[in-house]
Amino acid sequence: MIIRKATKSNLENLVYLNSVDGYPWECEMYKYDFKRFMERGDTFLILENGGAAQGYISITNKITKDSSKLILLDKSELANFENAQKIHLLSVRKTEHRNGYGTALMEKAIDNIKEAGKSHVYLFVPPENTKAISFYSSLDFQVKGIYPNKYTAGKHALFIGKKL
Numbered sequence: 001m002i003i004r005k006a007t008k009s010n011l012e013n014l015v016y017l018n019s020v021d022g023y024p025w026e027c028e029m030y031k032y033d034f035k036r037f038m039e040r041g042d043t044f045l046i047l048e049n050g051g052a053a054q055g056y057i058s059i060t061n062k063i064t065k066d067s068s069k070l071i072l073l074d075k076s077e078l079a080n081f082e083n084a085q086k087i088h089l090l091s092v093r094k095t096e097h098r099n100g101y102g103t104a105l106m107e108k109a110i111d112n113i114k115e116a117g118k119s120h121v122y123l124f125v126p127p128e129n130t131k132a133i134s135f136y137s138s139l140d141f142q143v144k145g146i147y148p149n150k151y152t153a154g155k156h157a158l159f160i161g162k163k164l
């Protein structure tokens with residue numbers, strides 16, 4: 001198994017993996033989307049095993065577009081944002097779930113975040129994505145707050161994170 005930085009030459013792999021990760025809600029992504037995220041400076045890591053790409057994770061600097069909309073359990077959490085990065089996208093091929101690939105990708109992403117000198121990691125997850133929430137719990141992420149109407153009207157996001 002190897003985990004390496006993805007480049008624009010991997011856009012098709014990323015589109016494909018996103019389409020086969022079993023995510024049950026409408027979330028189609030195109031080459032254009034991944035290209036745009038790379039061009040704004042996001043880091044993409046891709047996991048390969050058995051000669052095929054099995055999953056990817058992306059890391060971004062921006063925690064949220066508008067932190068005033070975030071309802072935090074503890075408002076002092078805001079002070080950590082300048083010392084944090086966010087996991088934006090995470091996807092493992094559905095036929096390979098529960099093989100440890102998600103954990104391996106997250107561990108590598110956290111190494112990258114620490115190497116960038118950051119002390120906290122955050123991410124958003126829809127509350128109905130219970131599988132992902134169990135996954136993040138297994139990695140000691142904790143609920144930090146909620147972002148109302150993040151996805152569309154009435155579709156809220158849980159804001160979770162941890163200190164590294």
Ligand SMILES: CC(C)(COP(=O)(O)OP(=O)(O)OC[C@H]1O[C@@H](n2cnc3c(N)ncnc32)[C@H](O)[C@@H]1OP(=O)(O)O)[C@@H](O)C(=O)NCCC(=O)NCCS
Pocket residue numbers: 021022023090091092093096097098099100101102103104124125126129130131132134135136138
């Ligand atoms: C979330 C996701 C990345 C997890 O990847 P994975 O490779 O299956 O995760 P791992 O094998 O490393 O799982 C580690 C632990 O997380 C927990 N976990 C993972 N999937 C779980 C599930 N479906 N149900 C309950 N717990 C789960 C378990 O504790 C698991 O350990 P175990 O298998 O020894 O019991 C994967 O399910 C996925 O790609 N989902 C679709 C895309 C998605 O929802 N992305 C997140 C968007 S916010």
